[in-house]
Amino acid sequence: MPHLAFPNNSCEEFRCATHCAVRPLAICAELNPVEHQEFERMAQHVRYAPKEALFSEDEIADSVYSLTEGIARLYKLLPDGRRQIIGFALPGDFLGMAPTSRYSFSADAIGTVVTCRFFKGPFTRFIENKPHMLLRMNEFATRELGQAQDQMLLLGRRSAEEKVAAFLVGWRDRLARVEGVTKTVMLPMGRQDIADFLGLTIETVSRTFTKLEREKLIVIVPDGVRVLDPKRFDALAAA
Amino acid sequence: MPHLAFPNNSCEEFRCATHCAVRPLAICAELNPVEHQEFERMAQHVRYAPKEALFSEDEIADSVYSLTEGIARLYKLLPDGRRQIIGFALPGDFLGMAPTSRYSFSADAIGTVVTCRFFKGPFTRFIENKPHMLLRMNEFATRELGQAQDQMLLLGRRSAEEKVAAFLVGWRDRLARVEGVTKTVMLPMGRQDIADFLGLTIETVSRTFTKLEREKLIVIVPDGVRVLDPKRFDALAAA
DNA sequence: AAGACGACTTGACACAGATCAATGCCAATG
DNA sequence: CATTGGCATTGATCTGTGTCAAGTCGTCTT
Numbered sequence: 001m002p003h004l005a006f007p008n009n010s011c012e013e014f015r016c017a018t019h020c021a022v023r024p025l026a027i028c029a030e031l032n033p034v035e036h037q038e039f040e041r042m043a044q045h046v047r048y049a050p051k052e053a054l055f056s057e058d059e060i061a062d063s064v065y066s067l068t069e070g071i072a073r074l075y076k077l078l079p080d081g082r083r084q085i086i087g088f089a090l091p092g093d094f095l096g097m098a099p100t101s102r103y104s105f106s107a108d109a110i111g112t113v114v115t116c117r118f119f120k121g122p123f124t125r126f127i128e129n130k131p132h133m134l135l136r137m138n139e140f141a142t143r144e145l146g147q148a149q150d151q152m153l154l155l156g157r158r159s160a161e162e163k164v165a166a167f168l169v170g171w172r173d174r175l176a177r178v179e180g181v182t183k184t185v186m187l188p189m190g191r192q193d194i195a196d197f198l199g200l201t202i203e204t205v206s207r208t209f210t211k212l213e214r215e216k217l218i219v220i221v222p223d224g225v226r227v228l229d230p231k232r233f234d235a236l237a238a239a
Numbered sequence: 240m241p242h243l244a245f246p247n248n249s250c251e252e253f254r255c256a257t258h259c260a261v262r263p264l265a266i267c268a269e270l271n272p273v274e275h276q277e278f279e280r281m282a283q284h285v286r287y288a289p290k291e292a293l294f295s296e297d298e299i300a301d302s303v304y305s306l307t308e309g310i311a312r313l314y315k316l317l318p319d320g321r322r323q324i325i326g327f328a329l330p331g332d333f334l335g336m337a338p339t340s341r342y343s344f345s346a347d348a349i350g351t352v353v354t355c356r357f358f359k360g361p362f363t364r365f366i367e368n369k370p371h372m373l374l375r376m377n378e379f380a381t382r383e384l385g386q387a388q389d390q391m392l393l394l395g396r397r398s399a400e401e402k403v404a405a406f407l408v409g410w411r412d413r414l415a416r417v418e419g420v421t422k423t424v425m426l427p428m429g430r431q432d433i434a435d436f437l438g439l440t441i442e443t444v445s446r447t448f449t450k451l452e453r454e455k456l457i458v459i460v461p462d463g464v465r466v467l468d469p470k471r472f473d474a475l476a477a478a
Numbered sequence: 479a480a481g482a483c484g485a486c487t488t489g490a491c492a493c494a495g496a497t498c499a500a501t502g503c504c505a506a507t508g
Numbered sequence: 509c510a511t512t513g514g515c516a517t518t519g520a521t522c523t524g525t526g527t528c529a530a531g532t533c534g535t536c537t538t
Contacts, residue, residue: 086392500518
């Protein structure tokens, strides 16, 4: 089970300020030292085992989370069990804001995950008189909304091959923000997760990977793919 | 061409404070009188003819908009012309926030539309030291994000019949917020718009309407549908 | 009133992707 | 080292929705 660049070493016993590798990306990036200390005091650092739930749809949304290590899958279910993954959360991502008092989706760990957890009451009191923090939350929400809109275009109007190509390009670019640029794209999630993210079946995802490999656009490696022809590949993802 | 309850009467010559029917729903609902007066001074009240663009994807995003009358369609295009409608904006909705300096989607009027337009510079300066305004923007963004996630589930995992039923139920409930509860659901958008919203073709949408009518769930009327069996209908939309 | 136009509906057929079923692969386990 | 169980792949077939092509209906134009 791969953890990408987010290893298993223990986190709880350190102050976030001194170790948190993704701080510049996270919601708390712009806090001054004194604010950050107060923020830290509100935080619980929580570790989750692979497949463990951070929270589930329809539960009372009492907490928000800043993901610091690992990757989470965010999804919604239909009553009959059909699943739509609405996103994968990376270190630095902020989770748990809901339009109602209950979570509007479920989140669980892929591999090991570590979060900073904040109870909503103290968190709300902390931010509500800090305009720069509110602006940052707005930035995060707006970026997520943009991603959601891109995904609607993908789900509604792209072919299976375009979906897979666009997914790999988008994932590669998001990984680059936390891992730096790499030649092979790590895929910590399974084929079923990719299928449920792209609105396809696992078989179609598998066939499409194979097809892209036959066409010499990618090579499939354990836990990832290597992109052979980034030019042609980006073109396929955009079209 | 229907305008629902948002008639064509001129708006520009009134102050928003004295006439704006959707003020309680809008971004500016919680401003105190003095703030609101300043806010008003920054606003241009702009009227758009049917099919006219408010703004287009990739343009420099110099303004934000509060929709006060009429309905707008928000969409993204692929290079080959495939279109995905990412939402329909109703009075009270707030448009134009983008994750970059350019609009991430296009918006144009369905029927006649009136907006309050704000240039981004003054708008940002106005809100950046008003926590209650920033909180309200967060609420709006979070609500929109929730809608986008529901739509991903719809696009990725629902059948054509479920898509159409869920669309009608969702639209009916959103209309109820501005128009009040009605027995017949007005549909100011055309079949092609509905198709591009649901990730279907116009033919499939048309056939599905006909099928729902044959099954005595709805009656198709000019510019809308009447829901006959709300119980059974809501069930279909949820499942 | 006749024509033209745009929006919608309907039918026949095609195909991308789903479904069903078998097989392969490998890591964990006793 | 054989067995198990979880993924992933591949093949054969089916089907929901797309595509193509007529139609219908209502409204606007002249």
